[in-house]
Amino acid sequence: MYELFIAIRHLTSRRRQTLFSILAVGLAVTGLMWSQAVMVGFTDEMYSKTVDRMAHVTVEPKEGEDYIHLYRKLTEEITRIDGVVGVSPVIAGAATFRFKDKNKNVVMQGINVEAQDSVLFINEDIVEGSFRDLEITPNSVVVGDALAEKLGVKIEDTIDASFPEANPAALKVVGIYNSGTPLDETIAITSLPTAQDFLDVSNVVTTILVRGDDRERAQAISEEIDAMGYPASGWKETNPEILQTLKVEGTSNYISMALIVIIASFGIVSTLFMAVMEKTKEIGMLMAMGVPRRSIMMIFVLESGILGLLGAVFGVILGAALAMQMGTYEYGTEVMAGITSIPFVVRIQDAVIIVLFTFLLNLIGGIYPASQASKLKPVEAIGRE
Amino acid sequence: MSDTYIIQIKDLTKIFGNGVEIRALDGVNLNIERGEFLAIVGPSGSGKSTLLNQIGILDTPTSGTILLDGVDVTKMSDKQRSITRNRQLGFIFQYHHLLPDFNALENAMMPLLISGVKSSRAREVASLMLHEVGLGDRMEHRPNQLSGGQNQRVAIARALVNNPSIVIGDEPTGNLDTKSSESIYELLRKLNREHKQTFILVTHDERMAAKTDRIIRLVDGRIAANSHNSV
Numbered sequence: 001m002y003e004l005f006i007a008i009r010h011l012t013s014r015r016r017q018t019l020f021s022i023l024a025v026g027l028a029v030t031g032l033m034w035s036q037a038v039m040v041g042f043t044d045e046m047y048s049k050t051v052d053r054m055a056h057v058t059v060e061p062k063e064g065e066d067y068i069h070l071y072r073k074l075t076e077e078i079t080r081i082d083g084v085v086g087v088s089p090v091i092a093g094a095a096t097f098r099f100k101d102k103n104k105n106v107v108m109q110g111i112n113v114e115a116q117d118s119v120l121f122i123n124e125d126i127v128e129g130s131f132r133d134l135e136i137t138p139n140s141v142v143v144g145d146a147l148a149e150k151l152g153v154k155i156e157d158t159i160d161a162s163f164p165e166a167n168p169a170a171l172k173v174v175g176i177y178n179s180g181t182p183l184d185e186t187i188a189i190t191s192l193p194t195a196q197d198f199l200d201v202s203n204v205v206t207t208i209l210v211r212g213d214d215r216e217r218a219q220a221i222s223e224e225i226d227a228m229g230y231p232a233s234g235w236k237e238t239n240p241e242i243l244q245t246l247k248v249e250g251t252s253n254y255i256s257m258a259l260i261v262i263i264a265s266f267g268i269v270s271t272l273f274m275a276v277m278e279k280t281k282e283i284g285m286l287m288a289m290g291v292p293r294r295s296i297m298m299i300f301v302l303e304s305g306i307l308g309l310l311g312a313v314f315g316v317i318l319g320a321a322l323a324m325q326m327g328t329y330e331y332g333t334e335v336m337a338g339i340t341s342i343p344f345v346v347r348i349q350d351a352v353i354i355v356l357f358t359f360l361l362n363l364i365g366g367i368y369p370a371s372q373a374s375k376l377k378p379v380e381a382i383g384r385e
Numbered sequence: 386m387s388d389t390y391i392i393q394i395k396d397l398t399k400i401f402g403n404g405v406e407i408r409a410l411d412g413v414n415l416n417i418e419r420g421e422f423l424a425i426v427g428p429s430g431s432g433k434s435t436l437l438n439q440i441g442i443l444d445t446p447t448s449g450t451i452l453l454d455g456v457d458v459t460k461m462s463d464k465q466r467s468i469t470r471n472r473q474l475g476f477i478f479q480y481h482h483l484l485p486d487f488n489a490l491e492n493a494m495m496p497l498l499i500s501g502v503k504s505s506r507a508r509e510v511a512s513l514m515l516h517e518v519g520l521g522d523r524m525e526h527r528p529n530q531l532s533g534g535q536n537q538r539v540a541i542a543r544a545l546v547n548n549p550s551i552v553i554g555d556e557p558t559g560n561l562d563t564k565s566s567e568s569i570y571e572l573l574r575k576l577n578r579e580h581k582q583t584f585i586l587v588t589h590d591e592r593m594a595a596k597t598d599r600i601i602r603l604v605d606g607r608i609a610a611n612s613h614n615s616v
Contacts, residue, residue, distance in 0.1 A: 002495070002498035002499055005498065006484075009486045009487060010486060012486075013485075013486035281482060282482070282484055282485070284482075285476075285478075285482040285483075285484070286484075286495075286499075287443075287467070287470075288441070288443060288470060288476045289470065289471060289476070289495055289496045289499055289543075290467045290468060290469075290470040290471020290472070290496065290499050290500065291467065291471075291499055292463070292464055292467040292468075293463060293467075295499075377444070378443040378444075379438050379443045379444045382443075382478065382482060
């Protein structure tokens with residue numbers, strides 16, 4: 001492999017150019033690695049603040065029907081689907097809440113506490129009282145903190161609930177929750193029987209919420225439920241804007257970062273052009289000694305590839321070190337979807353992909369100057385004085 | 386016939402030109418014997434170097450044939466030409482054209498490495514060759530640390546290291562002082578005798594030419610005289 005021997009010697013002989021080339025690519029790759037860590041962290045954070053807190057799959061009544069009948073049987077069947085870890089039947093209806101002189105229209109949700117917690121981890125959101133009391137105390141309700149404030153209610157207060165065609169009820173406040181979303185102002189949670197009594201129905205629900213062991217499984221689960229005859233949609237269908245946001249952020253990030261690396265690689269290509277011009281006589285002499293054109297080309301492509309590889313490795317290490325050093329970027333305020341900080345997430349696979357990308361880019365970039373070198377005619381290259 | 390003649394040139398013509406046509410070689414016929422030590426002389430522009438480049442397969446003729454060891458090199462593929470240059474030909478130019486980033490030993494090793502010889506073996510052979518040209522104590526020096534004459538000796542070691550059947554020298558002493566020229570010439574002559582290789586030298590130096598076996602005199606791309614010296 002004399003080609004490699006010559007390529008490495010060329011690089012070590014023009015030490016300063018080599019160092020700057022590696023530095024240029026390295027710093028560009030540092031940026032790429034660092035911003036990839038931000039992007040992965042942002043994606044993780046976005047998922048944990050949104051998808052991880054919502055039902056992965058939502059099941060609705062059959063077409064033309066207002067309710068899901070025989071929901072207990074359906075719930076059991078859904079529980080048996082591979083990968084399902086939580087199933088919660090929910091009945092929802094409109095209600096007007098009145099406390100003292102204040103009125104507020106809300107959505108009343110009847111739930112089974114344990115089931116709902118298995119899908120939405122509601123117990124984590126409780127700030128006062130408990131969801132469990134819904135099942136102990138008849139005609140009780142848990143309200144969001146914003147709703148409680150609007151109505152001016154506290155634990156142990158009793159709210160009058162009414163609605164046209166509904167059975168009016170007096171509901172005792174047994175808990176206050178805060179999910180950090182605008183829903184805290186509009187949703188009131190009761191037990192399933194309480195809500196069914198209020199809405200004057202029995203043995204029916206309006207939706208079934210499902211959680212899978214992996215959010216990416218939502219599509220497969222919803223397809224199986226569809227096959228049971230109930231329309232089901234995964235989170236990607238019910239909240240397309242989440243994926244949209246990630247895609248837009250991700251794409252623009254990749255493009256701008258890849259451009260920087262490409263520009264840095266151009267630096268290597270131009271250095272290589274200079275080297276080819278400088279070494280014209282040498283190339284001619286190598287040809288006279290019997291080095292075939294392919295090998296001349298290989299020497300210069302190798303030089304470019306080696307610079308790219310070293311720059312990429314250096315950049316990935318520096319970028320990863322910076323990202324790990326910073327740990328988390330704190331915004332101080334909410335920027336979107338409940339995100340207040342972005343953790344830097346360094347993944348081995350990103351490092352490998354970035355190194356490969358940069359290496360290949362430089363190999364390809366080296367082809368042009370290298371082919372110029374290989375096209376030299378030995379007589380003209382050696383020249384004569 | 387190809388046993389006696391290592392090089393047979395027939396009707397070799399080389400025309401350069403963009404618009405104005407220049408006949409650098411005009412129907413040259415020449416046979417060179419194995420082991421000959423021969424000089425090509427002639428005024429500037431007479432076609433000496435062009436002829437040498439043709440024999441060294443560094444360039445292609447416009448017409449005519451060149452047989453090296455009975456094989457027509459004008460019909461060879463690019464790859465075959467590279468292999469032939471590596472195995473059968475050694476080059477010494479007026480300027481040594483050593484690779485500046487490599488030391489004397491590495492420069493002398495290069496043709497061996499190119500032909501696929503293992504690095505350790507190449508090192509051995511190249512080191513013997515450098516001793517033979519009198520540079521055994523300068524092997525780790527780079528070209529910029531050696532004198533003109535020393536560099537030319539490295540170039541000679543490099544040209545001979547692969548044991549080529551033909552050694553081509555284009556003004557090999559043209560860039561050296563008289564004393565160095567003299568010793569380089571003696572070295573080439575010694576190597577010619579010991580290794581029985583064919584040496585073809587282009588030179589301006591009539592005194593040096595007079596010491597060769599035969600002088601080919603080129604004028605305007607034709608052979609004007611072909612005379613044997615009585616040494």
